[in-house]
Amino acid sequence: MAYVITKLCLDCMDIACTQVCPVDCIYQYQGDDSSIPKNQLLIDPDECIDCNACVPECPWGAIFEEEMVPDVFKEDTEINARVVGKLRFVPTRPDNQKMPTPEEIKANKKKWGYEE
Numbered sequence: 001m002a003y004v005i006t007k008l009c010l011d012c013m014d015i016a017c018t019q020v021c022p023v024d025c026i027y028q029y030q031g032d033d034s035s036i037p038k039n040q041l042l043i044d045p046d047e048c049i050d051c052n053a054c055v056p057e058c059p060w061g062a063i064f065e066e067e068m069v070p071d072v073f074k075e076d077t078e079i080n081a082r083v084v085g086k087l088r089f090v091p092t093r094p095d096n097q098k099m100p101t102p103e104e105i106k107a108n109k110k111k112w113g114y115e116e
Contacts, residue, residue: 001066002066007076013028018093027043041091
């Protein structure tokens, strides 16, 4: 089992999760396949060691254990798997990147139909 980054990351990409991943399995896609978002981080399920280090680092609440992915984001499990073997890189977080506000986080969850 692996962790999954959901659409809550789409267009937000805080990138803090990549800084704590001990195996560098969180990527940004660089290829031409339009079914794989370039503006969202993705976890390679073949490389993920289920350490949970990324989950508390994501201010957007976008990362879930595969079996715990909310129904509204179930397709994101397969989208993450599409990054396996594709052109990708592990991004680094800019020092000046600001944290999202609670209002921004709430609005992002509402945008995707995810209400905890």
